Amino acid sequence: MKLTFEYTWPYERMMNDIYISECPFCKKDNVLTSFKEEQMNLAKEAIKQILIMPCCHGKITILNADDDYFYTDEKLRGQS
Ligand SMILES: [Zn+2]
Numbered sequence: 001m002k003l004t005f006e007y008t009w010p011y012e013r014m015m016n017d018i019y020i021s022e023c024p025f026c027k028k029d030n031v032l033t034s035f036k037e038e039q040m041n042l043a044k045e046a047i048k049q050i051l052i053m054p055c056c057h058g059k060i061t062i063l064n065a066d067d068d069y070f071y072t073d074e075k076l077r078g079q080s
Pocket of ligand 1: 023026
């Protein structure tokens, strides 16, 4: 599993909500995700989570997470 910068995507936590600062698919700003504490904890334990972006239904497969980034199974950067 590659955990390089190209396979990461930043998120932000506000209270108990998880926001994606920019959707990798449609570039929408500050997208509120359906992720809650339980899914974040699973992701941080490297249990695969699927995040469907509510803005455009783009799918992000999350393999791992830290306090700032999701680690994904595909390159999200460099796409447009
Ligand atoms: Zn989107």
